[in-house]
Amino acid sequence: MMKRSRLHRSLQIALALTGAAGVLAACGSSSASPSKTSASKTPVVPLVVYGAEGYAPVVAKGFQQATGIPTEMVNHSTGTLLAKISAEAQNPQWGVLWTDGSDAYAALDQQHYLLRGFEPNTGSLTSLGKSLVPADQSYIPTGLTTAAAFVYNSKVVKSPPTSWSSLLTSQWKGAIGMNNPAISGPTYTAVASVMSQQGGVAKGEAYFKKLAANGLHVYPTNKVTLNALLTGAIKVALVQNSAGIGFAMSSPSLKLAYPDKSALLPGVIGIDGKASKTEIAEAKRFADFVYSPKGQALMLSGDPQGDSLFYPIVKGTKPHSQVPNLKAIPTDYPNPIVWGSREASINAWFTSNIVQ
Amino acid sequence: MLTRWLGRLAEFLGWPIFWVVLVVVLLVPTACFLILAISPRLFGQGSSWFTISAFQQALTGVTLQGMADSLVVGVLAALLAVTFAIVLAWLLQRTNVSGRRVWSISIWTILLVPSYIIAVGWQVMLGQGGLLASLGLYSASYTKIFFGPAGYTLILAIKGIPFAYFAVAGSISALGSSFEDAARVHGGGRLSTLRVVIPMVLPSIFAGLIVVFAESIADFGTAAVIAPNAHFPIATYNLYVALSSYPANFGVAAVIGCMLVAAVAVALMLQKRFLKSRSYAVLGGRMRIAGRSRLTRRGHVMVLGVLVVIFFVALGVPIIGALVSSMLKPFATLSLHNFTLSAYRGLFSVSGLGGSIGFSFKLAVLNGFLALFLGAVIARRLSKRGTTFIDRLLDVTVLAAIALPGLVLAAGYIFAYNLPILSGLGIDIYGTVLVLIMAYLAGALPSTTRVLAGPMSQVRGSLLDAGRVHGSGLAQSWWRCAVPLLGPSLLWAWLLTFAATFLELPASELLAPPGTQPVAVAILQVLGKSNISQGTALSIVALLIDLGMIIVISILFRFLAPKGWRRLGANVL
Numbered sequence: 001m002m003k004r005s006r007l008h009r010s011l012q013i014a015l016a017l018t019g020a021a022g023v024l025a026a027c028g029s030s031s032a033s034p035s036k037t038s039a040s041k042t043p044v045v046p047l048v049v050y051g052a053e054g055y056a057p058v059v060a061k062g063f064q065q066a067t068g069i070p071t072e073m074v075n076h077s078t079g080t081l082l083a084k085i086s087a088e089a090q091n092p093q094w095g096v097l098w099t100d101g102s103d104a105y106a107a108l109d110q111q112h113y114l115l116r117g118f119e120p121n122t123g124s125l126t127s128l129g130k131s132l133v134p135a136d137q138s139y140i141p142t143g144l145t146t147a148a149a150f151v152y153n154s155k156v157v158k159s160p161p162t163s164w165s166s167l168l169t170s171q172w173k174g175a176i177g178m179n180n181p182a183i184s185g186p187t188y189t190a191v192a193s194v195m196s197q198q199g200g201v202a203k204g205e206a207y208f209k210k211l212a213a214n215g216l217h218v219y220p221t222n223k224v225t226l227n228a229l230l231t232g233a234i235k236v237a238l239v240q241n242s243a244g245i246g247f248a249m250s251s252p253s254l255k256l257a258y259p260d261k262s263a264l265l266p267g268v269i270g271i272d273g274k275a276s277k278t279e280i281a282e283a284k285r286f287a288d289f290v291y292s293p294k295g296q297a298l299m300l301s302g303d304p305q306g307d308s309l310f311y312p313i314v315k316g317t318k319p320h321s322q323v324p325n326l327k328a329i330p331t332d333y334p335n336p337i338v339w340g341s342r343e344a345s346i347n348a349w350f351t352s353n354i355v356q
Numbered sequence: 357m358l359t360r361w362l363g364r365l366a367e368f369l370g371w372p373i374f375w376v377v378l379v380v381v382l383l384v385p386t387a388c389f390l391i392l393a394i395s396p397r398l399f400g401q402g403s404s405w406f407t408i409s410a411f412q413q414a415l416t417g418v419t420l421q422g423m424a425d426s427l428v429v430g431v432l433a434a435l436l437a438v439t440f441a442i443v444l445a446w447l448l449q450r451t452n453v454s455g456r457r458v459w460s461i462s463i464w465t466i467l468l469v470p471s472y473i474i475a476v477g478w479q480v481m482l483g484q485g486g487l488l489a490s491l492g493l494y495s496a497s498y499t500k501i502f503f504g505p506a507g508y509t510l511i512l513a514i515k516g517i518p519f520a521y522f523a524v525a526g527s528i529s530a531l532g533s534s535f536e537d538a539a540r541v542h543g544g545g546r547l548s549t550l551r552v553v554i555p556m557v558l559p560s561i562f563a564g565l566i567v568v569f570a571e572s573i574a575d576f577g578t579a580a581v582i583a584p585n586a587h588f589p590i591a592t593y594n595l596y597v598a599l600s601s602y603p604a605n606f607g608v609a610a611v612i613g614c615m616l617v618a619a620v621a622v623a624l625m626l627q628k629r630f631l632k633s634r635s636y637a638v639l640g641g642r643m644r645i646a647g648r649s650r651l652t653r654r655g656h657v658m659v660l661g662v663l664v665v666i667f668f669v670a671l672g673v674p675i676i677g678a679l680v681s682s683m684l685k686p687f688a689t690l691s692l693h694n695f696t697l698s699a700y701r702g703l704f705s706v707s708g709l710g711g712s713i714g715f716s717f718k719l720a721v722l723n724g725f726l727a728l729f730l731g732a733v734i735a736r737r738l739s740k741r742g743t744t745f746i747d748r749l750l751d752v753t754v755l756a757a758i759a760l761p762g763l764v765l766a767a768g769y770i771f772a773y774n775l776p777i778l779s780g781l782g783i784d785i786y787g788t789v790l791v792l793i794m795a796y797l798a799g800a801l802p803s804t805t806r807v808l809a810g811p812m813s814q815v816r817g818s819l820l821d822a823g824r825v826h827g828s829g830l831a832q833s834w835w836r837c838a839v840p841l842l843g844p845s846l847l848w849a850w851l852l853t854f855a856a857t858f859l860e861l862p863a864s865e866l867l868a869p870p871g872t873q874p875v876a877v878a879i880l881q882v883l884g885k886s887n888i889s890q891g892t893a894l895s896i897v898a899l900l901i902d903l904g905m906i907i908v909i910s911i912l913f914r915f916l917a918p919k920g921w922r923r924l925g926a927n928v929l
Contacts, residue, residue, distance in 0.1 A: 047417060086604045
């Protein structure tokens, strides 16, 4: 699959049709030329990386510089990327997918999208990291955050809530905001975790109904929820902890509290099992690069006030100082195989009963 | 000689090429997505070749409620917007009110401000911790009223004002004063004069109503801000949720798309029944340009007051809100030393922003011309009486795209142009700039066509016949006789397309080639970071670029356009 030559041919068609000479210049960036040519004789195709992680473009650039493999980045939210992948099902265009949350990967794996049986060998995982690797090795954990943390404004809130049940008290009536799990991938993991802590789907639904009756606000994404916190529309935002820590760096009065149990949310790489052999080989090298010290360093530096605030799972990588010690946070890891397959029905239920 | 030859060639090849372009750009992707509602397996989205389960899912509960809400809001927003537009068009085209150019540019600015910015601006103004709250004026009850159906309708009506204005202003200015004078000479008072004139501009009023209705039911920006918290289901928001969930529910999204299209088709049929009974061809070569009525001093003050109120609500509040949120430190009270420009300075450190702006700018310029040409051809074809079945189909198709939220059209492009069968034929255009250009064109064509529908239907056939009698070909007589009369409308249509394409989001998100980043996607990326004010700052910068383009083009038009164009266009821009 020589995507690049096709791209150029199509560009020529476009130019011939429209006579827009300017377009070619505008698209200079789309046909990335490797800064180093690969020394090996293996044919090279562009590696297409679908990434929602804030540091993904920086890592992709570093990978291209290190290997000479032209790497094309498609950087959107998790929801958009998964919708693209679903729509492209008959003719996949991606090589690597890199987002937060393993539930969607477990579901993708059940539909035979992912390459199985590969894990990088350029870095060794901590024991916690190893526990996140699926039995069929269909996806690759790259780091950890938690969902959800309770982010609050310490000027307004003196003693933050510390458990899921405390959110149901009158003290927090109309004061809690969270994301819609149907739109924000990490939030689904948080919802799944709360439901499993409550004792299953039915009891979990009852809990969220009580939370809604207590005036829960539901926003589309982390950014909107945290914005509502900044403007004072809510007092506590339930969001991914890395997003909360990032916002707290810009707004020092923001603080984080953790509930009785919050879900472990791994950053995950999946490789397109239907890609060409060449692209699969390149995707494996990409995953190897991510586990290497250079890749780890780029993950930590690529999005300093956002996704870089993760908890590393490759031995020898130190987290940022703002990231709390994970041992001090009670966590839970809802089984992705069980909860991944329930994602569609739980999200649909949540949208109908809680959001609207 | 050469132009005549080219004109002949264009006439010979024109229609076949036109139909091919239309089918490829609009019909195929739209049809693919809508067919998905009943046959998911065709596109690898499930196991059934034929099923109505998506309809069963979509016609219940929240999805059905959302559809009903959208229709009611759409009708109300259209009526409101057209009322505002008629008042504005009359004041700006036919009176000597001062600052006409400022008001014209303000109307443009409304069009450029993305609806989510308007919604966010109102939030900053009215919300808890907002501007009014810091002045001690916060009230939960009026906030609740605004961030519900009422506020949603108002914002959509505001967003619709430019569409309605472009539909009616051209004809009100081109109508000339002879009809009014005739009515007045025959003893008609103000009311009866209106009764004579208003029916003459009915095609434009209907065009305005339908465009605003279709734009409103397809609007997503406002829905995204208001719907989630108002417990007020909206069709486009439900559609967004269906597409964003994993696994994406394309079936339900397609059904919502079908229903939105059907709603506009019904509105269109009503319009046809109403307008087809008579002819509205009143725009010809012998039209005198209307004089402006002189306002008394008191009248002038009142008129200015009305304009200031309209534009303060439409633009003042959201712009103040956006500016404040881009400059105020978080949690800071409203005082001067809490304002900072750091968000704007921070934009310089965002890498690749210049490339994004250049990329979107070029495609927006190109799309402006493509949509203008095709839109004008379609608008003219649709304005002829005694249309054939093919023309009716064309009309519905073009409107289908306006009522289909951009998200659906973009997804349709993936299904249509990423089929393995096309790869097998060596047609691999998916993931290239060509597909993005096609999607931009498909997204812009409906609104451009609607904006031109009014003016195009008013060009008298006799005007073109006169050109033909004097030895011009069809293309040449259009160019020499009709285009000068249509100059301002064409300019508006081009600018409209440029502005909309420059900040287009859904197609940019789903179809931009790997490695490129259109402006709207870049804004979204920056907004997603922890520095919210930086995202708003970037939106404002993008708006300024948009607006700068409009001012530059308007000035160029005034100085460079042929004399005849200018004379007619001068009272517009």
